[in-house]
Amino acid sequence: MGKAFSKPEALTDNYTHYCPGCTHGIVHRLVAEAIDELGIRENTVGIAPVGCAVMIYDYINCDFQEAAHGRAPAMATGIKRVRPDLMVFTYQGDGDLASIGMGEIIHAANRGEKITVIFINNAIYGMTGGQMAPTTMPGQRATTAPAGRDTAQTGMPIRMANLMSEIVTPGYVTRQAVLKPQMVNKCKKAIKKAFQYQMDNTCFSFVEVVSTCPTNWGMTPINALKWAEETLLPYYELGDYKTPEDA
Amino acid sequence: MAKVLMKGNEAIGEAAIRAGCLNYFAYPITPQSEVAEYLSKRLPEVGGVFLQGESEVAVGYMLFGASGAGERVMTTSSSPGISLMSEAISYIAGAECPAVFVNIMRGGPGLGGILPSQGDYFQATKGGGHGDYHLLVLAPDGVQEAVEMTMQAFGLAEKYRNPVMVMGDGMIGQMMEPVEFPDDLKTEPTNKDDWASNGMSTRKSKKKNLVKSLFLDPAELNQHNLNLKAKYEQMKKEDVQYELYNADGDYQILIASYGTMSRVCRTAIDMLKAEGIEAAMFRPKTLFPFPEKQVHDAALKETCKCVISIEMSMGQMVEDVQRCVMGKKPVEFYGECGGEIPSPEKIMEIVKELIG
Amino acid sequence: MQTEIKFAGFGGQGILLSAKLLAYAAMKQGFQVAWIPSYGPEMRGGTAYCTVVISDKLIGSPIIKSPTHLVAMNRPSLEKFDDTIKPGGIVFINASLIPVRSQRKDVVELVVPVNDIAIEAGSVRAANIVALAAFAAKSKLVDLDLLKKCVKEEFAAKAKIIPLNMDAFDRGVAAAQA
Amino acid sequence: MLPDISGIIIIAGNYGSGKSETAVNLAAVSRKSGKSVKITDLDLVNPYFRSREAKKPLEDLGVEVVLPGRKYMHADLPILTPAVADMIKNPADVTILDAGGDAAGVTVLAALEDVLEKSHVKLLQVINPLRPNTCDVQGCLKIKAQIEATAKLPVTGLISNANLLDETTPQIIYDGYNLVTRVSEATGLNIEFITASTRLLPQLATERIFCPILPIDRFLALPWTRN
Known part of the structure; x- marks a missing residue:
């Protein structure tokens, strides 16, 4: 009988630097499990973002390249075009993907690059210390929105999965969360599916993951999960937004 | 091989192919768009990769990605475009990847004009992007030399694991002269297995390769910069041309x-x-x-x-x-x-x- | 010995191609050549100019202020560059479109109604080939058979128009020798 | 009279009030008086002049410095290491949490709410009247309210850290003490101590000051001013 809980091969032995209650660790694990189950670890290149997950390469055991802020989809394009046999994924946060890297993500998706994008949406800039992100909720406090996000000045939070689903080029676009065990299971399936589409050379895929940042939100881990469920999920609705079969 | 009459821009594109570079990413800008136009026809003929990126910013990182994956790669642009690529150039130099950038200079600053200029000397030789780095910069005086230097650029980029720039101007890009493509300038690509993120399965060692420029430890970053400096000193000893x-x-x-x-x-x-x-x-x-x-x-x-x-x-x-x-x-x-x-x-x- | 030929006319008259073919033939004959586009304020105004330099030694400056010969396909081109031609040079005038003549006494005028000849040959679009052939016949800068071969090669992908251009070429040569 | 405080002490205040220098010196003085001391740098919002830079001299004194792994010392990452929660659960005689500046800097305390609420915690507000936002009572009260709202903890005491770096004079220290006294009157909060650089101590008329004085040695000075 196998072990009920074992460490994926694609996960290194390093302890993560993430804060208590941060969901990066969960998503790292899901990515590692998907890579293991598909047997693609030795053909995979990840793109580490600028953001809290910049050192993802310490935790996931495959080749990595480190991008500048927002440019991961362009780097992934460069790798995938010259080495279509490699499995290429980016792992990006909301400041990275939805703000400074908006151009790169939209165009990579629109060209239908056969890459996998894992998008961590925790409604705040983590790395730089809790500044407002494009995904920050109305009224949510941030160090650059001390009175809470004023939508009259800064607009409404961007729903990336919804936006990406408007791109005509076929692709897989889904929004998942890791706030509860059953959500984690679904998210895992989505990540695996996203890699599978790449393996089959089917399409670009985009997995948005609604996540937490207790440290910058100023909440205990438990309260952060609760807040995410009550505040983020009604606005960031979970589910598949587009599949290649729709096309 | 017999001489052919070619525009500088076309000749640069052909030279890249002859040098064994089959990967090209670019964004159009006058006066060098003919390179992209030429390669958009030629590269598919030889099974190469041609991609027009959404911006010079993105193109810079397409080069970074391709180069980090161990493949020869080139882009061409003109002054304002090079400014936008300078962020990536700094990262590529920091991560020690080889890549070839061609700048067909136009007048500046700002939009300036499309006519030939040499206003990017400082940008090319003294930085342009952030941090302590240098490009190896080759300056051809005509179409034949543009061909030769483009071909040399790939070998030099790999020798130093550093971005190399071929810096011409609008006149060199636009004029036609007879050219030859010397076979002896083609270098064999170096083995990149010990550093490139080209997938473990293709390598003997199963150690993962990281292409990165982040060094959190001040002593480590200092040492990294000392190593870079040593490369620049080596360039001064071994690769000066005049x-x-x-x-x-x-x-x-x-x-x-x-x-x-x-x-x-x-x-x-x-x-x-x-x-x-x-x-x-x-x-x-x-x-x-x-x-x-x-x-x-x-x-x-x-x-x-x-x-x-x-x-x-x-x-x-x-x-x-x-x-x-x-x-x-x-x-x-x-x-x-x-x-x-x-x-x-x-x-x-x-x-x-x-x-x- | 270095010779510079300025080709000038409207955009669409095939100026750049005529110049390229001349440069190509000269190159095949073993000369150093450069094809230099109009790349300065002169390129404005919907007109096209370029210069071909043919030399027996390394070509230096691409800046040619005073060319040896001029091939003028329209009136503004003649008026603009007439003064700049070196004494003794050929000033080629497309008489179909240029009702005036060179103001110079120290140049050799070659006046050919190239559009009319091209129409006779079958299409006005071959006017640039008529002009090229006529100029080449007069200037004797390159071997005519070689040049004709270069023209043929240029149209290799459009076999249908080869006979037209070959005919235009011959008519051009004949006009220069008339 | 040196400060003599024990328990879990959070040092907060507005940006540039001198929290870190105060925290580090409090740790050193407490340790020298024979107490066991732990200190953590919780400043996740400001990358420079953080108490982590005094790691070595503090450790040399026998202070336990709780920080993210060595490789993350200079990372631009807001790392809240789980070791902080452990430290609160297993405190030393003196356990110092050096928070970041303003309300933003104490946001992280809210993430520790569940461990903090089970402990008896002192939250001390450092005031330097020579900083623009805390030059009067009203300003100090405003910062206090912001810190309390974000940290979800009440401020329990005050510290005057009046200084103009090397240009500090005894008068500046007296003026600061006066301001903090008025804040104390307005809030009913105790003045835990004031600070004075060791250089100025001999010139200070200590009989005018009715609270302990923490002598400050610059641990976090600029490189060119060290020794």
Whole structure:
């Protein structure tokens, strides 16, 4: 009988630097499990973002390249075009993907690059210390929105999965969360599916993951999960937004 | 191979293919768009990768990705486009990846104009992006040299694991000259298995490769920069290229000039000679590493009264010339950068004024 | 010995191609050549100019203020560059579109109604080939058979128009020799 | 009279009030008086002049410095290491949490709410009247309210850290003490101590000051001013 809980091969032995209650660790694990189950670890290149997950390469055991802020989809394009046999994924946060890297993500998706994008949406800039992100909720406090996000000045939070689903080029676009065990299971399936589409050379895929940042939100881990469920999920609705079969 | 008549831009594109670079990413900008147009036809014929990126910013990172995955890759652009790529150039230099950038310079600053210029000398040789890094910069004076330098660039980029820039100007990009593609300039790609993120399965060692420029430990970052500096010092020792023209006789003046401008100076020197005036030319073919000793020695010739740097800029290379001549001879400057290239007659007039 | 030929006319008259073919033939004959586009303020105004330099030694400056010969395909081109031609040079005038003549006494005028000849050959679009052939016949800069071969090669991908251009070429040569 | 405080002490205040220098010196003085001391740098919002820079001299004194792994010391990452919660659960005689500046800097305390609420915690507000936002009572009260709202903890005491770096004079220290006294009157909060650089101590008329004085040695000075 196998072990009920074992460490994926694609996960290194390093302890993560993430804060208590941060969901990066969960998503790292899901990515590692998907890579293991598909047997693609030795053909995979990840793109580490600028953001809290910049050192993802310490935790996931495959080749990595480190991008500048927002440019991961362009780097992934460069790798995938010259080495279509490699499995290429980016792992990006909301400041990275939805703000400074908006151009790169939209165009990579629109060209239908056969890459996998894992998008961590925790409604705040983590790395730089809790500044407002494009995904920050109305009224949510941030160090650059001390009175809470004023939508009259800064607009409404961007729903990336919804936006990406408007791109005509076929692709897989889904929004998942890791706030509860059953959500984690679904998210895992989505990540695996996203890699599978790449393996089959089917399409670009985009997995948005609604996540937490207790440290910058100023909440205990438990309260952060609760807040995410009550505040983020009604606005960031979970589910598949587009599949290649729709096309 | 027989000579063919080609536009500089087309020839650069073909040279990349002949050098074994089958990956090209670019964004259109005048006066170099013909490179992309040419390669969009040619690369599919040879099974290569052609992609027009959404911006020069993205293109810079497409190069970074491709290069980090261990493949030869090139882009071409012109001044404002190179500014946008400078972020990626800094990252590529920081992560020690080889990649070839071609800058067909146009007038600046800002939108400037589409006419030829040499206004990006500082940008290319003194930085452009952030941090302590250097590009190896090759400056051709015509279409044939643009071909040769483009071909050399890939080997140099791999030798140093550093971005290399071929820096021409609009005139070199737009003019047609006969060219040959020398087979002996093609280098075999180096084995990149010990550093490139090209997938473990293709390598003997199953250690993961990281292509990165982040060093959190101050001592480690300092050491990284020392290693980079050692590479730049090695470039200065091993890969300086230059040409001296009409320098065997007793010249009264040394003209420092590169690229298109040097072609005009060459004609001016011939015309001066016909009038009995001896002028020599020092032409750096590598702008970084700059031929420091060579310009110094040429300036120190006894008969040489002064040195003048003539550029299609407001005075950029002249600072390197001054630095190397170390105050031992007067160093003058003449430049125009509106897009009209100074004529040989104008150069003659300036030289005559200087040497009285 | 260095010779510079300025080709000038409206955009669409095939100026750049005529110049390229001349440069190509000269190159095949073993000369150093450069094809220099109009790349300055002169390129404005919907007109096209370029210069071909043919030399027996390394070509220096791409800046040619005073060319040896001029091939003027329209009136503004003649008026603009007439003064700049070196004494003794050929000033080629497309008489179909240029009702005036060179103001110079020290140049050789070659006046050919190239559009009319091209129409006779079958299409006005071959006017540039008529002009090229006529100029080449008069200037004797390159071997005519070689040049004709270069023209043929240029149209290799459009076999249908080869006979037209070959005919235009011959008519051009004949006009220069008339 | 040196400060003599024990328990879990959070040092907060507005940006540039001198929290870190105060925290580090309090740790050193407490340790020298024979107490066991732990200190953590919770400043996740400001990358420079953080108490982590005093790691070595503090450790040399026997202070336990709780920080993210060595490789993350200079990372631009807001790392809240789980070791902080452990430290609160297993405190030393003196356990110092050096928070970041303003309300933003204490946001992280809210993430520790569940461990903090089970402990008896002192939250001390450092005031330097020579900083623009805390030059009067009203300003100090405003910062206090912001810190309390974000940290979800009440401020329990005050510290005057009046200084103009090397240009500090005894008068500046007296003025600061006066201001903090008025804040104390307005809030009913105790003045835990004031600070004075060791250089100024001999010149100070200590009989005018009715609270302990923490002598400050610059641990976090600029490189060119060290020794």
